[in-house]
Amino acid sequence: xxxxxxxxxxxxxxxxxxxxxxxxxxxxxxxxxxxxxxxxxxxxxxxxxxxxxxxxxxxxxxxxxxxxxxxxxxxxxxxxxxxxxxxxxxxxxxxxxxxxxxxxxxxxxxxxxxxxxxxxxxxxxxxxxxxxxxxxx
Numbered sequence: 001x002x003x004x005x006x007x008x009x010x011x012x013x014x015x016x017x018x019x020x021x022x023x024x025x026x027x028x029x030x031x032x033x034x035x036x037x038x039x040x041x042x043x044x045x046x047x048x049x050x051x052x053x054x055x056x057x058x059x060x061x062x063x064x065x066x067x068x069x070x071x072x073x074x075x076x077x078x079x080x081x082x083x084x085x086x087x088x089x090x091x092x093x094x095x096x097x098x099x100x101x102x103x104x105x106x107x108x109x110x111x112x113x114x115x116x117x118x119x120x121x122x123x124x125x126x127x128x129x130x131x132x133x134x135x136x137x
Contacts, residue, residue, distance in 0.1 A: 082114070
């Protein structure tokens with residue numbers, strides 16, 4: 001009997017942050033992909049679908065190999081993009097960020113864009129996993 005393996009995309013500019021989330025989600029049966037910024041995530045979503053996505057809020061600028069800083073979409077813009085692109089069946093979107101407590105505006109925009117959960121770093125792992133399990137059927 002074929003069962004659908006749940007797929008998650010973890011988006012964070014910090015490798016250690018991605019690693020923690022991937023480990024947690026894999027233990028819950030998710031197949032995980034990673035992106036280091038919203039631009040990579042948007043590109044991935046052009047040809048793939050995920051049941052769940054986690055994203056940091058800030059990844060708006062990134063340094064290229066030549067040392068130049070270039071603008072990139074933020075985690076909020078990623079959520080807005082996914083809400084429009086996947087209107088029929090959007091992934092469960094969860095924000096995990098160290099910046100939520102500093103700006104209520106980010107939290108409000110994330111919720112309006114479709115975020116089902118907002119978690120500050122350090123992560124409340126139990127609450128995060130509960131949402132990840134309950135949010136994906």
